[in-house]
Amino acid sequence: MTNKVVIGAQWGDEGKAKITDLLAQDADLIIRYQGGCNAGHTVVANGKTFKFHLIPSGILYKGKTCLIGNGTVVLPEAFQEEIEGLKSENIDLSGLKISPLASITMPWHTEVDGYSENTAGKGKIGTTKKGIGPTYTDKMNRIGLKIGDLYSPEALSEKLDVILPVKNKQLKELFNLKTYTKEEVLELCDKYAQIFKPYVCFDWQELLRGMKKEGKRILFEGAQGVMLDVDFGTYPFVTSSNPISGGAATGSGYGPKVIDEVIGVAKAYVTRVGEGPFVTELNDKTGEEIRNIGHEFGVTTGRPRRCGWFDAVTMKYACLVGGLTSVALTKIDVFDTFDEIKICTAYKDTRNGKIYTSYPEDVYIHKYLEPVYETHQGWKKDISRIKKYEDLPLNCRKYLERLEEILETPISVVSVGADREQTIFKN
Ligand code: IMP
Numbered sequence: 460m461t462n463k464v465v466i467g468a469q470w471g472d473e474g475k476a477k478i479t480d481l482l483a484q485d486a487d488l489i490i491r492y493q494g495g496c497n498a499g500h501t502v503v504a505n506g507k508t509f510k511f512h513l514i515p516s517g518i519l520y521k522g523k524t525c526l527i528g529n530g531t532v533v534l535p536e537a538f539q540e541e542i543e544g545l546k547s548e549n550i551d552l553s554g555l556k557i558s559p560l561a562s563i564t565m566p567w568h569t570e571v572d573g574y575s576e577n578t579a580g581k582g583k584i585g586t587t588k589k590g591i592g593p594t595y596t597d598k599m600n601r602i603g604l605k606i607g608d609l610y611s612p613e614a615l616s617e618k619l620d621v622i623l624p625v626k627n628k629q630l631k632e633l634f635n636l637k638t639y640t641k642e643e644v645l646e647l648c649d650k651y652a653q654i655f656k657p658y659v660c661f662d663w664q665e666l667l668r669g670m671k672k673e674g675k676r677i678l679f680e681g682a683q684g685v686m687l688d689v690d691f692g693t694y695p696f697v698t699s700s701n702p703i704s705g706g707a708a709t710g711s712g713y714g715p716k717v718i719d720e721v722i723g724v725a726k727a728y729v730t731r732v733g734e735g736p737f738v739t740e741l742n743d744k745t746g747e748e749i750r751n752i753g754h755e756f757g758v759t760t761g762r763p764r765r766c767g768w769f770d771a772v773t774m775k776y777a778c779l780v781g782g783l784t785s786v787a788l789t790k791i792d793v794f795d796t797f798d799e800i801k802i803c804t805a806y807k808d809t810r811n812g813k814i815y816t817s818y819p820e821d822v823y824i825h826k827y828l829e830p831v832y833e834t835h836q837g838w839k840k841d842i843s844r845i846k847k848y849e850d851l852p853l854n855c856r857k858y859l860e861r862l863e864e865i866l867e868t869p870i871s872v873v874s875v876g877a878d879r880e881q882t883i884f885k886n
Contacts, residue, residue, distance in 0.1 A: 461719035462677040464704045465787075467684025468723035468777040470692075470731040471702075472757070472764065474789030474874060475724045476500030476516050479680045481872075481882060482722075483517035486678035488670045491515045492710030493530040493700040494682035495564060495594070496537040497587040499758025503877045509548070510758055514541050514555060515680050521551055524670075526660065529560035530700065530710020532594040533606065534569070535651040542654075556660035558712070559607030563651065567630055567639065568593040574634050584696055585733025587759050595699035602626065606659060609652040619644055667712050677717065679707035685723070685777040686731075693822045696735025704782045722871065723783035725774060727791040727800075730755050730764040736825035739767035739803045753793045768801040768832065771865045776818035778868045785871035788859065792875040797837040800858060803830035804865060835861065843876040848885045 463482060467473045480502045483489050496512040503509075504519055513533060515525040527533065538557075545552060568590030575593075576586055586592060597603035602622045608615050619641050627638040660666060670677060683702040686692045691703060700706060704721040708714055728749050731737045740746070746766045749755065755764035777783065794800050806815040806828040814831065838852035845851055851859075851873070863870050873883040 462679075462717055463720045463722060464679040464681060464707045464718050465722050465724060466681035466702055466704055466781050466783075467687075468725040468774060468781060468783065468786065469684045469729050469770075470686045470737075471498070471683040472730055472732070472755075473684060473724040473726050474787075475681065476502050476511060477789065477874060477877065477879070477882075478722065478724050478787045478872060479678065480504065480516045480519065481879060482678050483515070483520055483523060485676060486517065486523065487675035488524045488526065488666075489515040489517035489678045489680055490526045490528050490707075490711045490713075491531060491680045491682065492528045493702060493706045494698065495532040495589060495591050496534050496541075497589045497591045497698060497759060498682035500682075501758055501877070504879060507548070509545075512541055512759065513538060514545070517678065517680075518545065518550060518552065518555055522554065524554045524556060524666070526663070526666070526711075527555075527557040527561055528711045529558040530706060531558075532562045532564050532591060532598070532700075533557070534564040534589060535654050537589070539654045552658075555658050556663070556666070557606060557655060557658045558663050559605060559610075559659055559661055560663075561606050562594050562598045563604045563606060563609075564590040564594040565604065565644075566647070567626060567636070568597070570636050571630070571634055574636060582695075583734055585735070589759070592699040604648075606655055607661070609648050609655065610659070615645070615648060616641075663712060671713070671717065677713070679704075679711060679718065681706065685781045686773055688780070691776075691780045693735045693825075696733065696822065703780055720784045721782045722785055722787050723777055723781050723868075724787045724789060725769075725777070726753075726789050727769060727794060728753070729767045729770050729773075732757050732760070732762050732764050736822045737765055737767060738772070738806055738825055738828050739770045739830045740765050741767045749793060752796075753790055768803055768830065769862070770803045770830070771862070772803060772806055772816065772818050775866055778866055783868050785869050786862075786866065787872035787874065788862070788870050789874040791855070791859075791873060792841075792843045792881075794837060795841050795843070796839065798839070800835045800837055801832040802835065802858075802862065802865070804833055805831040807831050833861075843881055845875060846883065848873065848883050851883070
């Protein structure tokens with residue numbers, strides 16, 4: 460196996476966890492490189508459903524090293540809950556490690572996230588309220604805490620003397636929220652230090668160096684998706700990290716040359732949670748049908764997901780900025796009963812008829828855009844038990860091959876159900 464990155468190629472929830480889970484079988488080291496517990500990854504293994512938020516799902520296999528990388532933000536209570544859940548299922552956690560350089564989500568981060576969402580009015584992003592944006596903001600503003608700080612009392616004390624006056628001023632004056640004393644925060648940090656202690660990987664440099672030197676197989680696990688990327692997504696309606704494959708380098712400790720392949724996971728349709736533009740969104744019976752057949756409700760928040768037809772304009776963009784070498788197409792079985800399936804190949808500006816075949820980054824014009832579709836005949840057959848690409852119905856293969864043609868990127872995996880076995884590896 461070559462070293463691979465698995466990223467979401469749409470707005471998250473593409474079924475990355477299943478693909479990562481399958482690839483993790485052949486990996487030695489699995490690294491989650493960005494995001495936090497805003498992510499919700501569902502894996503069905505041996506008839507059981509596991510829900511992951513931060514811990515790489517590769518932990519389900521014995522003998523793998525799973526690293527939560529420096530690029531992540533970690534809410535200690537959520538991490539603890541996830542650990543407890545896995546322990547109660549007798550999952551071996553001896554391979555789990557967390558970078559001392561990962562950022563800590565403090566209580567004020569979740570409080571500010573909640574406050575901002577509730578008072579933003581038209582500026583509402585529809586975040587998961589897990590404190591993601593405020594934690595990354597403080598990291599970039601150089602007033603964040605990292606996990607390693609918890610084990611260095613002198614540095615922690617000095618940092619808090621700098622951070623707390625700034626933070627308390629912001630909390631009080633900008634948000635009218637509760638402020639924190641140093642004693643309170645030290646007490647919290649003590650609690651957090653206990654939570655993380657068994658997993659902190661202080662020798663992460665030796666780990667990464669050793670794995671590379673020994674030719675071990677590395678799998679980088681992205682969360683969210685390209686269209687939620689803080690640089691390339693539908694800004695400002697995005698998350699605050701880099702889900703693109705480039706994020707795997709900054710968020711793991713390896714340089715980009717360690718990566719051989721980038722697999723972009725996309726659903727055969729599109730979903731989105733939260734606010735923001737979505738040109739192919741269907742607010743009709745078809746959208747409802749996709750939501751119900753595809754069980755499109757959020758793992759982290761339970762929110763119904765917005766649904767729409769496959770958008771090849773954003774997907775072509777994702778192939779470029781995400782650096783995809785292939786696509787893993789999931790949930791194609793959701794269309795088994797459909798007479799017709801549509802692919803959006805371009806956008807039309809309703810103001811002047813202008814056609815966009817490349818993604819227009821100015822999201823404020825998206826409300827004027829309507830999708831230009833091509834229509835494909837459905838296959839009207841249950842494909843969920845098919846194991847070989849050649850056995851897929853002709854209309855289904857035609858649809859897949861048309862997608863490859865438009866995207867100029869091969870499809871390497873077709874997923875026809877939630878179970879590990881319901882996966883077709885093409886070529
Ligand atoms: P945040 O990441 O909680 O700040 O939320 C920012 C945007 O990203 C919102 O639209 C969220 O709904 C979306 N988002 C964050 N994580 C996920 C995910 O794992 N799947 C889908 N959408 C997500």
